[in-house]
Amino acid sequence: MGIKHYAQVYRGFVSTSFTEATSFRLNFLLLIIMDLFFYVSVLATVSFIFDHVETIGPWNRTQLMFFMSFMLVIDHLHMTFVSESFWMLSTHLKTGELDFTLLKPVNSIFSVFFRHVRPSSLCNIFVTWGLLIYYGRQVPLTTLDWVLLPPLILLSFTLLCLIEFIIASSMFWVTEGLGINFLRMQIQQLSRWPDYIYGILSRKILTIALPVLLIGSAPVHFLFDKSRYLPLGGMVIAILGSFVVLRWIWARGLRRYDSASS
């Protein structure tokens, strides 16, 4: 009953987001083009570096390009399904529009962070998945790897979302969300590179304390080498832990919420 209700509400979110996005057609097209620019620039940068070196750390060009494509898929999911909501939360906290979200009979974490879907980004799904499949075939991935790929992407996306939800929840205290949103984006940026480019101490911090490096590195290392399953276990633990922390911090944030004067 609960899941059905949430699925119905989410269908409504998608539907209204489409209606909203298609009201501004030029903006809709511009966002598609901007996303494409971003994907091309990321891959072109890595490709350019590999024009001058054979390997970066333990990985060759194909492996790193696969990793980058993996992260682009995560980024694409993030841009499509949650990114808009972070910016809206900041505005809604300042204007008091969050009041109406809190009145709705669904979990407020769900209605805050999943309310806004970006339909323009959805159009680029063929590009990101196309790149992932292309580089996956170059690696090449085994049949088992292809089967494991979608659930691993889902796990990575879940961890990224949870970490960002926790960071965004601090807006209840700081109110102005610009700084928090930049912090969130910078932290996401850290996860876009493989863990081995970081020094030992930073790697430990970014794997254990703030487990952003698990988002991409854990599943891709596992796909390349099945003996590296421990980070994947760590990723599952990080997801569970982050979920508990999010619920705790969110409940405190709601208690602190003062709304805005009318």
Place this chain on the structure above:
Amino acid sequence: MISAKNLTKQFISSKKKPGLLGALESLFYREPVIKNAVESFDLEINQGEMIGLLGPNGAGKTTLMKMFTGIIVPSSGELKILGHEPAQRHKEFRKNIALVMGQKSQLWWDIPAMDSFLLLKRYYEIPELEFKQRVTEMAALLNVESLMNIHVRRLSLGERMKMELMASLLHSPKVIFLDEPTIGLDLVAQENIRQFILDYHRKTHATLIITSHYMADVQALCQRLVLIFDGKKAFDGPLKTFETILGNDKIVSFQFADSLTEDAALFADFSPVYQEDRKGVELKIPLEKLRAVTSEALEKFDITEFNTDKMPIEKVMKTLMTNPQLLKRHSL
């Protein structure tokens, strides 16, 4: 239905000195300002009642509404609505309440109202048939059938307010909080909204709590008034009692055939307000002296018209807002 005991809400804000230096100083130190927006507030409301919550700007009305709806958490005190503690935000509680805010919109600006309604249908799990029936009925009552598929940002304030009301009532809430629902609307739109609320109440017998600065709203909708000043309850009683809170004075106006050349001694004790052309006067006469003064005036002057009315609620409210100490005479 609604029970508040010792309800208090404290807000902490900070002072900032003006200018660049003040801004720099505020980076390191801010003087905290603690304000009790609502203080030791008690209230009991029964099912089906229509209550007017009145008070000057900043008195704490909206803060109360937000505590009642669970949007903000009280600093202390007890609050129960429909058997729930609002701050716990139980799903069942949220499904049975609604909040309409005249100054804020729950409708999504860039989509037509109908799309918002469809999303609300999913939120509140309203069966298809009931949804269609309610939308059709309410749209007809509010005369907005032709506006359902127009983007909300294109609607006038009055039209948007009608849509807001529809959005809030689609799920048939048992308790409805209306925070200045007619603010900024023209007289016709105000009347339409009032009539709609009355019709809705007649049909559903829902409990309504209304805040408004328009006394016409209060007179048309509420049987009981609760006055709040500086976060504290200052009056709680029937509208009729409120109307006589400043005494049983009647407002009497006389129109004369000819202009009066000088102030009449007969009117001197009754706060006379003469018209500019001195062809008319308005007096405030205690009920017990009404007959005598009127008879004498009719004998002495060539009166073409006269009118008696009770003290308008606006005047009562205005007098109390400027002299809140007058309320101390009335026990709660």
